[in-house]
Amino acid sequence: MxxxxxxxxxxxxxxxxxxxxxxxxxxxxxxxxxxxxxxxxxxxxxxxxxxxxxxxxxxxxxxxxxxxxxxxxxxxxxxxxxxxxxxxxxxxxxxxxxxxxxxxxxxxxxxxxxxxxxxxxxxxxxxxxxxxxxxxxxxxxxxxxxxxxxxxxxxxxxxxxxxxxxxxxxxxxxxxxxxxxxxxxxxxxxxxxxxxxxxxxxxxxxxxVEGYKSAWTLSISAPGDSWSLGEVHYLAFDDGGRIVAASRRLRVGLFAGASLPSRRLEDFFDLSASELVRRAHERPGAPIALRCLANGLLFEAQLRAPVREAAPCSTLSVKRGFDALAARDPRVLESIERVKRVVDRKLTILLLGETGSGKEAFAKAIHGHSQRRDKPFVALNCAAIPETLIESELFGYKEGAFTGAKARGAKGKVQQSNGGTLFLDEIGDMPLALQTRLLRVLAEGEVVALGASEPEKVDLNVICATHRDLASMVRSGQFREDLFYRLNAAVFRLPPLRERSDRCEVIRQVLEEEMVTAGRRLVLPDAVLERLAGYPWPGNIRELRNALRFAVAVCDDETLALEHFPESVTDPLAMPVALSPTVFALPPPVLPAGDEREHMLHVLRQCHWNISAAAAHIGVSRSTLYRRMQRQGIVAPNAADVLSAQGQVHH
Incomplete structure (x- = not known):
């Protein structure tokens, strides 16, 4: 010894x-x-x-x-x-x-x-x-x-x-x-x-990110392969561009212990908060080049908008169901009249439309019009939650089902929506293994929680939504055929914002909601409204909401002006070259498995294996792209080196 x-x-x-x-x-x-x-x-x-x-x-x-x-x-x-x-x-x-x-x-x-x-x-x-x-x-x-x-x-x-x-x-x-x-x-x-x-x-x-979700959060990384290996650091800032906090390693490394309270982004980087938001609007999902003023180093950054607390109920409109929607477009009105006939008929409803086209708002309106309006409306985005968590989030678990499980277990989204409505957004991204379990919920009205031996009866309406071509996914073996036909009974397609004739009404309503949330009252001149209505909105209502939220935040007067909006929205000449009419079409049909793999490899190589850029190019979230890469057996070259060192890569 x-x-x-x-x-x-x-x-x-x-x-x-x-x-x-x-x-x-x-x-x-x-x-x-x-x-x-x-x-x-x-x-x-x-x-x-x-x-x-x-x-x-x-x-x-x-x-x-x-x-x-x-x-x-x-x-x-x-x-x-x-x-x-x-x-x-x-x-x-x-x-x-x-x-x-x-x-x-x-x-x-x-x-x-x-x-x-x-x-x-x-x-x-x-x-x-x-x-x-x-x-x-x-x-x-x-x-x-x-x-x-x-x-x-x-x-x-x-x-x-x-x-x-x-x-x-x-x-x-x-x-x-x-x-x-x-x-x-x-x-x-x-x-x-x-x-x-x-x-x-x-x-x-x-x-x-969870701790500062009510602030703007900026993820920062060195450009290149390190982005996909998790070498990402975060800082949070408020609507005025003042830094609220920075993650520990970023504080110690890049800021070298500098005092951050009251400091602004432009004190450390070559872009201000308003410029960052403008660029994020111009190219949603694409990394933003960001240079550190202290040492000249170049970084890649991505911006995440804050999650705002809902305004107190006393200040919100009491409109419910479809009355809460700004809907005067003939196609939307036709869908509303059709869906009213099936809303309480125990049919699963499928909503189709581009990302950001208002599918969740439409689902909430369906719930508000139904006989279950006073029961829970529970939503789950299948593309936004890691695959390892979807099963427990959706179906719940019993005590001892896995290490770290709560002592009394936990109800999943299915049990939480019992008596009400379950909304499953991006259903096309649900893993195949879980599609069978969802089919049991739809067909038998029962759910088996993780770790449970007996099924539990549930009574709920189910609304699903996707921007993907489920029929093509069935043909390529990526989506269950029996689940597809269960979902295909009542299908409604929502037009993109640029094709709607009621764009002005939609803009006014979204602005009203953002003003209520911010506790402000602003005037929107007709000339500004006309310019907004003429913009093609590739990100649909989600992009519109972000643009209006930004304008409300930066406006220091009582009247909104074009200068308060991202440049890409107000100046057609500043619109990115990539925004051609083909961008506004629905994504192309899903390719057969082999072709999809080759397409993904082609995009990844073009983007030099920058996952964020590739995801933006394909039109999916980073987590969804990671999931598809895993499904197709695609490993980034740098990650392959690490895995090979452990003997985990088999050629």
Whole structure:
């Protein structure tokens, strides 16, 4: 034992090389000193990790349910990346108590004997130098490899750990990957160590976006391949362009500890907030070039609009059903009259239309006109939620269905809408495996939650929507034929905004809603209204709402003027070249599986594997493109290198 101590304190166990720049050596020596001199741990004892009682673990899990929900995707992704190489994955709270564990059936018993299980506590005070505990003390990533662990019975383990920080810079947890049979050379852990840090950063980013969803959020990354590997950092700013907050690594790196309150975007970058919003409107989904004034470095940025709180009910119109829609276009009126005849006939309704054309608003109007108007209206966007979460979000789960599940389980969207209406937006992006379960809900009126043994009866109306060609997807095997015919009974197509004859009424109503939300009263001159009505609105009502929201925010007078709107809306000469009439057509039919793969590869290569740009070109969200890439077995070249190093890529 004295030899182990001497080796570590002298740096003998910690070689230099690729990982020396991480500063692990001195930190490991300091951790060993704390373990021996401050905590007075006997390294030869084999007490095993302390494990919380069942009631303590339930209380902890309930208290951290929001963190667990957000972190689940990062934990699952890391586990998928490393499990085939014999690693388990832990997620702990900020004090080292394990709140999620992912292993493999063949190794779980071995991991359990070593203390890798939910409820196990891996603080440095109790276990001495170890991945989780030392990462907590140092508030920094750490690799603790084999004999670098303080306790002798942990000396065969390798642990890569990275802390996870909340939006307020508080330490909320640690992500850790561990294995038994690791090579002696610690540099062999470089890939896993990197993956742990990437996924910890992804969880941090998700926490930041959730924490500042009521502000404008800007994601920033170095241009090129790093965008698709999760090297993205965030900052939030208000309607006036003042920075509200920045994610931890962005603050430490790019801003070098500068005081951010009251500072504006143009203090750090070559674009103001209004210019950023204008460019985001001009090319929805495309990255924006952003240069740092301090060092001249060029970054890629994407802008996310704030999620506003609904205005108090007392200030809103009491109109319900179709009376709440601005609808004077003959085609829309015809659809309204037709849908009124089937709204309470237990038929699944399918709404077709371009992205942003108002399908959810139409669905809410259907619900408001139905006999279920006083019951819940529950919406789920199948393209906006990670595939790993859709099943539990839609069908719910019972207690113990998976690690991190709430003590009493949770109702899914189907159960929440019981008695009312369930709206499934972008149904074409629902994974095939879940389409069968949805068909049971529609055909049998029952749902089986995750972890449940018996079905639960439900009574609800279902409205689905998509901009995709479901018939072509059926032919290519991407959508179930029986579900397609179940949805195809009552189909209504919503025209794009540019084709509607009631554009002026739509503009006035959306402006009214945005003024109520902002608590302002503004005048819209006829000349400005005429210019807005003449714009083709490729993003439809969603683009219109964002443009009006921006104008309301930046207008410092009582009258809206053209200068308050994005330049692409008010100046035809500033319209991007890409906005040709073909852009305004519905997306082309879905190609057969092989052709779709080649098309995606062609676009990705043209965009130099920039996922954001490729998604914008194809006309889908980034998450949807990632899902289709996974379905078609497409891996970005840089990601392939990482996976190949782990033996996960099979040619």
């Amino acid at each position: 004295r030899d182990r101590r001497g080796d570590v304190l002298a740096g003998g166990v910690v070689p230099g090389g690729a990982l020396s720049l991480l500063g692990n050596e001195e930190r490991l020596r300091e951790s060993w000193r704390r373990s021996e001199e401050t905590y007075r741990i006997d390294p030869s004892t084999r007490a095993g990790a302390r494990v919380l009682t069942a009631s303590e673990f339930r209380e902890l899990r309930d208290r951290l349910s929001s963190f667990l929900r957000i972190a689940q995707l990062g934990v699952s992704r890391l586990h998928e990346q490393v499990r085939d190489s014999g690693y388990c994955v832990l997620l702990t709270n900020g004090h080292g108590a394990t709140i999620d564990f992912r292993g493999s059936p063949s190794l779980d018993e071995d991991f359990r004997r070593r203390g890798f299980l939910v409820g196990a506590c891996w603080s440095e005070v109790e276990e001495g130098t170890c991945g989780v505990g030392t990462a907590i003390v140092d508030r920094a990533p750490i690799l603790v490899h084999r004999a670098e662990h303080f306790r002798s019975h942990n000396s065969g383990i390798t642990c890569s750990a990275a802390p996870v920080f909340g939006p307020g810079d508080e330490l909320v947890g640690v992500l850790n990957a561990s294995a038994f049979a690791a090579p002696e050379n610690r540099n062999s852990q470089a890939v896993v160590y990197r993956l742990v840090q990437q996924n910890a950063l992804a969880i941090e980013n998700a926490l930041f």
